[in-house]
Amino acid sequence: MNSKNIENKSIRQAFSESLFALAVKNPNIYVVDIGLRPSLYLDKFAARFKSRFIESGIAESNAAAVAAGLAASGKTVFLTSFACFSPALNWAVIKQSICYNFQNVKIIGSHAGLMSADLGASHQMLEDVALMRSMPGMEVFAPIDAVEMSKVLPVVAHSSGPAYIRLPRPSTPIIFPKNLSFTIGKSHLLTQGQDITVLGYGPILSQLFSDDFKKFSLEIINCSSIKPLDSETILKSIKKTGRCLVIEDHQKNGGLGDAVSNLILSSGLKSKFIHLAVDNSFGQSAKNYFDLYHHFGLSPLAIIGAIKSLLSKK
Amino acid sequence: MILFSAQKSHPLYPLARSLRLDILEMINHAGFGHIGGSLSSVDILISLYNSGLFNFDKDHFILSAGHLCPSLYVVLAQQNKFPRGELLTYSQFDSRLQGHLNLDTPGVEYASGALGQGLSFACGLALGDKSHHTVCLTTDGEHNEGQIWEAIAFANKYHQGNLINIVDCNAYQLGGSTADIMPLDELAAKYIRFGWTVTTIDGHNFFELESALKKAKSSTIYPACIIAKTTIGKGVSFMENKFEYHDVKDLPEDIYLTAKNELQKY
Numbered sequence: 001m002n003s004k005n006i007e008n009k010s011i012r013q014a015f016s017e018s019l020f021a022l023a024v025k026n027p028n029i030y031v032v033d034i035g036l037r038p039s040l041y042l043d044k045f046a047a048r049f050k051s052r053f054i055e056s057g058i059a060e061s062n063a064a065a066v067a068a069g070l071a072a073s074g075k076t077v078f079l080t081s082f083a084c085f086s087p088a089l090n091w092a093v094i095k096q097s098i099c100y101n102f103q104n105v106k107i108i109g110s111h112a113g114l115m116s117a118d119l120g121a122s123h124q125m126l127e128d129v130a131l132m133r134s135m136p137g138m139e140v141f142a143p144i145d146a147v148e149m150s151k152v153l154p155v156v157a158h159s160s161g162p163a164y165i166r167l168p169r170p171s172t173p174i175i176f177p178k179n180l181s182f183t184i185g186k187s188h189l190l191t192q193g194q195d196i197t198v199l200g201y202g203p204i205l206s207q208l209f210s211d212d213f214k215k216f217s218l219e220i221i222n223c224s225s226i227k228p229l230d231s232e233t234i235l236k237s238i239k240k241t242g243r244c245l246v247i248e249d250h251q252k253n254g255g256l257g258d259a260v261s262n263l264i265l266s267s268g269l270k271s272k273f274i275h276l277a278v279d280n281s282f283g284q285s286a287k288n289y290f291d292l293y294h295h296f297g298l299s300p301l302a303i304i305g306a307i308k309s310l311l312s313k314k
Numbered sequence: 315m316i317l318f319s320a321q322k323s324h325p326l327y328p329l330a331r332s333l334r335l336d337i338l339e340m341i342n343h344a345g346f347g348h349i350g351g352s353l354s355s356v357d358i359l360i361s362l363y364n365s366g367l368f369n370f371d372k373d374h375f376i377l378s379a380g381h382l383c384p385s386l387y388v389v390l391a392q393q394n395k396f397p398r399g400e401l402l403t404y405s406q407f408d409s410r411l412q413g414h415l416n417l418d419t420p421g422v423e424y425a426s427g428a429l430g431q432g433l434s435f436a437c438g439l440a441l442g443d444k445s446h447h448t449v450c451l452t453t454d455g456e457h458n459e460g461q462i463w464e465a466i467a468f469a470n471k472y473h474q475g476n477l478i479n480i481v482d483c484n485a486y487q488l489g490g491s492t493a494d495i496m497p498l499d500e501l502a503a504k505y506i507r508f509g510w511t512v513t514t515i516d517g518h519n520f521f522e523l524e525s526a527l528k529k530a531k532s533s534t535i536y537p538a539c540i541i542a543k544t545t546i547g548k549g550v551s552f553m554e555n556k557f558e559y560h561d562v563k564d565l566p567e568d569i570y571l572t573a574k575n576e577l578q579k580y
Binding site: 030032054056057059061062063064065066067068069070071072073074075092093095096097100101102 | 376416417423424425426427428430431432434435436437438439440441442443460461464465467468472
């Protein structure tokens with residue numbers, strides 16, 4: 001597969017389309033929006049389902065608890081905002097009103113990661129997976145592309161209880177095989193390989209599908225279900241390769257790499273391990289996110305460096 | 315204003331005495347509890363659950379100020395939601411009656427403790443169930459929280475006539491008087507400016523409580539606020555108007571006995 005030939009589509013566009021399609025069939029689907037309707041492509045939803053589109057304005061805390069209250073009346077509620085605001089500003093409200101009360105609220109955190117390049121550090125949410133992974137009862141998902149998004153949405157909507165879905169801002173390559181389905185707690189083997197298990201979530205993984213990586217025998221696993229994590233598939237692969245590389249557009253602290261390293265140590269397996277992520281820094285502005293990936297050691301060049309390092313380690 | 319002697323003639327008045335004694339017993343037994351606000355809010359809850367105006371199998375009650383749970387627990391026990399003897403398990407390991415509200419307690423619809431969230435939850439619930447009333451209890455100190463004002467604006471926007479917020483205004487919070495810590499000044503005027511209908515009452519007077527609840531219930535377009543002026547520690551002379559009795563830890567025997575003696579004569 002050559003990245004130049006890969007089709008691009010926005011994951012948040014796919015979110016909006018899938019949500020609309022779902023809402024046509026299911027009158028129980030509600031949106032509580034936090035003043036970002038156009039940015040989440042929710043104009044069509046708001047126009048068609050007036051009484052099911054609740055606009056709280058720029059008030060993340062109120063919106064999270066309103067969503068919980070609506071859910072308590074039996075609705076399936078999507079709480080929509082940017083990840084840097086929700087679940088960031090309203091974390092304690094999500095903890096008490098949504099999770100402690102076990103309400104059926106699906107938190108949509110858009111514009112996550114360094115991919116929101118030009119917006120700068122305030123908007124480049126790099127801590128959301130850590131915040132949501134630590135929350136009792138919260139499930140955490142990050143689709144790799146628009147195709148997977150359209151498969152994640154109905155599944156998550158159908159499951160009861162709190163969930164978080166992380167979305168990036170730009171259009172990103174379509175990677176997800178159309179014949180695969182999404183199951184909570186299951187990962188996807190995107191390529192089979194012998195030498196290195198590569199784990200990650202979201203479109204950052206698309207970098208691995210260029211010709212530069214063809215010379216390596218990589219087992220690339222899409223961990224779009226970050227919590228619950230598919231420990232069985234991950235450990236089975238690491239048992240075979242003995243080398244693990246985790247890549248994420250997120251802080252090292254509290255990210256997928258933390259979850260996986262814990263998993264490996266607890267299993268008793270021996271594995272070489274490299275975690276590529278943002279290391280205790282804030283992001284910054286750039287014209288496109290490739291420049292930021294280069295700066296923070298997440299670019300194809302950095303990934304190849306990590307692969308070579310893993311292969312050379314005894 | 316109805317005279318105090320007339321207030322004592324209200325059929326619910328004996329409950330104001332017996333449930334205050336229950337609050338004291340459970341907090342003394344646990345060696346912990348927010349006694350000041352429980353004694354200021356208990357008459358509000360007695361009226362809410364016993365006036366016959368609401369049926370909380372269908373209508374909703376949200377206690378936003380979760381630390382006031384002792385006053386809700388005694389009322390729920392009085393409503394036979396669980397045995398009265400269970401009150402003595404309050405805040406103990408494995409009890410259904412936690413130190414702040416959770417969903418294990420029969421009759422509790424919202425688990426709280428972190429202030430400022432319950433009114434928003436009530437807004438969502440009232441929006442989702444328009445055929446019933448949602449009643450929320452907040453406190454004046456809780457209005458320090460910005461989220462409360464987000465919810466007040468929200469309820470106005472959505473014309474939530476089926477939403478009632480009762481504010482237990484005892485004028486004190488953990489560290490002092492609300493006037494010193496963050497003055498609310500004209501709270502009623504603020505609610506009115508935000509588009510609510512407001513009634514200010516004596517929150518220990520069952521006649522006034524009942525009539526304010528009736529009026530709030532009849533509002534169809536405007537969310538209704540009842541500002542209940544109360545006294546922190548009401549019924550125990552040395553606890554009244556003392557922020558130091560916001561919460562207690564291990565009541566000394568003589569304090570407990572004196573308080574019990576006073577409440578028996580309430």
